[in-house]
Amino acid sequence: MSRDLFREISRFVYFTDNNNPASATERVWKIRSILSTLETTFKEGYVLGSCVGIDEGMLPSHNKGPNKNIYEEHTPPLGIQVVELDIGRADDEEGAQSMDTKNGPASVIRNIACVFRGLPYEGRRLVIGDRFYTSIPLAQHLRTMGFNYVGTIQTDRKRWCSQLNYPKKKRRASTPRGTFQIGSTF
Incomplete structure (x- = not known):
């Protein structure tokens, strides 16, 4: 093998010590430095727009032996559940960035503060x-x-005003199509 070929290959090969004490506590300890480099490079080179959407998603699992379930209609989705940060409008094809999987408003605030x-x-x-x-x-x-x-809301959430609940689920015949009511928090 020539010296130049070895240098080219060694640029992409990463060696770790298997006796590292971090191996007992962290699952991704072997690639932690690679992940941190990718994260800092992405943050330095990418600027977010003015419109951002938050949604949950599923990263599919491509293992050879998927879990089997007796009832096919109740089979849970296989993969890793993540929170996605959608950048741009629906017609943009900029993709999504996965973030941590903890639920609740605290995680949304933490993720938004981290991204911006x-x-x-x-x-x-x-x-x-x-x-x-x-x-x-x-x-x-x-x-x-x-x-x-901006977002739709579940009516069983904290501090939801019960006066905004709609008495009927179906539209009355006298109500024209396309009408709506707006609830404001400020």
Whole structure:
């Protein structure tokens, strides 16, 4: 093997010590330095737009022996459940960034603060969430942080005004199509 070929190959080969004490506590200890390098490189070279959406998703598992279930209609999805940060509008093809899998408004605030830390932007950013992540306290807290938050909401969430509940699920014949009511938190 020539010296130049060895240098080219060794650029992409990564060796770790298997007796490292971090191996007992962390699952990804072998590739932690690679992940941190990718994260810093991505943050330095990418600028987020003014419109950001948050959603949950599933990274598929491609193992050779998938789990079998007796009842096919109740088979759980196989893979890793993640929180996605969708950048841009629906017609943009910029993809999503996976983040931590903890639930609740605290994780949404932590993830948004982590993503937007150190990025310059004039004005307020728009964050779009689905019904699983939307709550009144979350919207109020993000407003104080300088974000506009839009999303549908589950009516069993904290601080939901019961006067906004709709008495009928079907549209009355006298109500024209396309009408709606808006609830405001400020």
